[in-house]
Amino acid sequence: MSSSSHYHYHKNDNNDEFESIFDDFIETSDIIPEPKERKKRIFIERNREEGHNNLWNDYFSETPTYPHNIFRRRFRMNQRLFLRIVNSLSQEFEFFQQTQDAAGRSSLSPLQKCTAAIRQMAYGVGADIVDEYVRLAETTARNCLFQFTAGIIHLFGNQYLRHPTPEDLEKLLYVGEQLGFPGMIGSIDCMHWEWKNCPTAWKGMYSRGHDKPTIVLEAVASQDLWIWHAFFGAPGTLNDLNILDRSPVFDEIINGDAPEVNFHVNGREYGLAYFLADGIYPKWASFIQSIRLPQGQKQSLFATTQESVRKDVERAFGVLQSRFAIVRNPSKLWDKHKIGNIIKASLQENILNSDKIYREFLLSISLQRISDNFPRTCDVRRNSLRT
Numbered sequence: 001m002s003s004s005s006h007y008h009y010h011k012n013d014n015n016d017e018f019e020s021i022f023d024d025f026i027e028t029s030d031i032i033p034e035p036k037e038r039k040k041r042i043f044i045e046r047n048r049e050e051g052h053n054n055l056w057n058d059y060f061s062e063t064p065t066y067p068h069n070i071f072r073r074r075f076r077m078n079q080r081l082f083l084r085i086v087n088s089l090s091q092e093f094e095f096f097q098q099t100q101d102a103a104g105r106s107s108l109s110p111l112q113k114c115t116a117a118i119r120q121m122a123y124g125v126g127a128d129i130v131d132e133y134v135r136l137a138e139t140t141a142r143n144c145l146f147q148f149t150a151g152i153i154h155l156f157g158n159q160y161l162r163h164p165t166p167e168d169l170e171k172l173l174y175v176g177e178q179l180g181f182p183g184m185i186g187s188i189d190c191m192h193w194e195w196k197n198c199p200t201a202w203k204g205m206y207s208r209g210h211d212k213p214t215i216v217l218e219a220v221a222s223q224d225l226w227i228w229h230a231f232f233g234a235p236g237t238l239n240d241l242n243i244l245d246r247s248p249v250f251d252e253i254i255n256g257d258a259p260e261v262n263f264h265v266n267g268r269e270y271g272l273a274y275f276l277a278d279g280i281y282p283k284w285a286s287f288i289q290s291i292r293l294p295q296g297q298k299q300s301l302f303a304t305t306q307e308s309v310r311k312d313v314e315r316a317f318g319v320l321q322s323r324f325a326i327v328r329n330p331s332k333l334w335d336k337h338k339i340g341n342i343i344k345a346s347l348q349e350n351i352l353n354s355d356k357i358y359r360e361f362l363l364s365i366s367l368q369r370i371s372d373n374f375p376r377t378c379d380v381r382r383n384s385l386r387t
Contacts, residue, residue, distance in 0.1 A: 114148060182263045278290070
């Protein structure tokens with residue numbers, strides 16, 4: 001037995017009334033609204049040519065207003081190095097090349113753009129602060145900072161922020177031996193950088209307890225403040241051990257590409273270099289920690305020496321923060337990638353500012369004297385993948 005349902009349409013007076021009201025509304029209303037008048041951009045005549053001339057006369061002319069020591073203090077580097085960076089950026093990146101508009105007026109000079117960027121990094125100030133002297137708007141100054149850091153990474157990243165070559169390892173091993181730790185190639189530790197404008201959805205991941213959000217930098221530094229390993233971006237809730245699990249510091253060893261190191265201690269031969277670390281790191285052969293409760297004069301001497309030499313990486317963090325206040329102050333940026341570019345560029349400028357070429361020259365002389373007068377205690381050669 002089947003059943004069926006029948007639907008009948010009955011005309012309703014209410015529908016006619018609704019259609020009448022709707023038609024009246026369509027006729028009286030404006031379906032396509034008139035476009036709103038676009039607000040004009042605020043234009044401020046900053047006399048950028050005058051800003052360039054003042055900058056040139058103050059620091060770069062034959063008779064500058066300020067001497068070289070003041071230049072180094074304000075730019076965090078000597079004039080020769082700064083001009084080298086400016087010229088390199090001008091040749092490689094269109095953003096730093098000076099152009100002319102349709103009226104024949106020159107744009108901002110590379111000196112103005114690089115000065116605006118380095119002042120923000122050196123003093124940790126907002127982008128609007130450099131407007132009065134360098135004569136460029138806040139958004140332009142902020143863009144100069146982003147382009148400058150990206151350019152520094154592109155130009156010098158492979159040269160300075162890299163793993164040591166066999167020649168570098170020889171120098172690191174020599175320095176480590178002079179400090180009393182044969183086979184030591186640096187100290188490892190972590191630094192937290194406060195992230196003021198961390199997105200609200202991420203604050204729980206980047207905040208530890210009731211502290212403010214931070215981003216962690218893991219670094220390996222040598223005695224001469226060369227930070228040759230930097231791993232940045234881990235959330236502040238992680239400790240040093242958790243960050244080590246994510247870090248690529250041992251990738252070369254895992255892949256079999258690391259140079260093999262041979263050195264002798266107390267008549268025994270070892271084939272793996274190591275870092276000086278604090279007590280949170282695991283008891284691996286790659287880490288040498290201090291003795292928590294030293295017993296006797298020998299253990300006390302080892303603990304004191306290890307703790308003093310391990311401070312090299314903390315000293316490198318302190319020099320980095322004092323030289324570039326933007327790393328010491330809370331970061332006001334939203335983009336984590338741009339924050340990472342700032343920290344990487346600061347590390348490379350810190351290396352450049354340390355006159356690394358001159359330092360390598362002195363080390364090469366020292367190594368030559370050692371090789372001429374004493375037998376070599378450490379040997380470095382390229383390792384191959386072992387099965």
